[in-house]
Amino acid sequence: MVTLTINGVVQEVNVPSNEIPMLWVLRDIVGLTGTKYGCGIEVCGACTILVDGSPRKSCQMSVNEGVGRSITTVEGLSPDGVSHPLQKAWVQLQVPQCGYCQSGMLMSACAHYNSGSNGDGIEIDNLCVCGTYQRVKQAIQLAATL
Ligand code: FES
Ligand code: FES
Known part of the structure; x- marks a missing residue:
């Protein structure tokens, strides 16, 4: 289990291995599928999230790097998905x-x-x-x- 703050919500996430990149934790475990997989090698930016307000390519980010940070995905831009x-x-x-x-x-x-x-x-x-x-x-x- 790791504690992550995602889109302002603190949650315990059952991560089977710390080797799973943040992208797949967000998509497959947390269910936030707005963040996309493109290249997997930090080139295309399809997997970009904000970590403490800075853009970060989540395909090569470890889960542990997200602990204690504020993570924002595209779902967190606005509550209704249209008003930002x-x-x-x-x-x-x-x-x-x-x-x-x-x-x-x-x-x-x-x-x-x-x-x-x-x-x-x-x-x-x-x-x-x-x-x-x-x-x-x-x-x-x-x-x-x-
Ligand atoms: S999937 Fe292309 S940079 Fe992450
Ligand atoms: S790859 Fe189609 S809109 Fe950017």
Whole structure:
């Protein structure tokens, strides 16, 4: 058992092995499937979560690294899934294409948003094979105004 704080909720999580990456703990044990698996080697960013407010690729993060930290997944952006300014901007600008990378994009964007960035000059290193980068940047700028 490990104690994790996920989306503001402190919970005991029955983790069979500390070798299971945080991504799979979140998806398969906690049931938060918004965080996606892409490459598994910290390249694509589909698995991005926030750990104490900083973006972190959960596919190569150990469970123990999350103990005592505040973990935020895409489900934690807002209670209703639509009311966070980034979510509103994402909808308004129709950012996603296939959508697979977008939860990771949102979490990386959230780190910028929370830092007070207006989106100018930001760099997000998440990969999107559909090429939504331009709309992602526009949505981060729009969110700062909402
Ligand atoms: S699945 Fe973690 S970076 Fe690609
Ligand atoms: S929207 Fe398809 S991979 Fe990004």
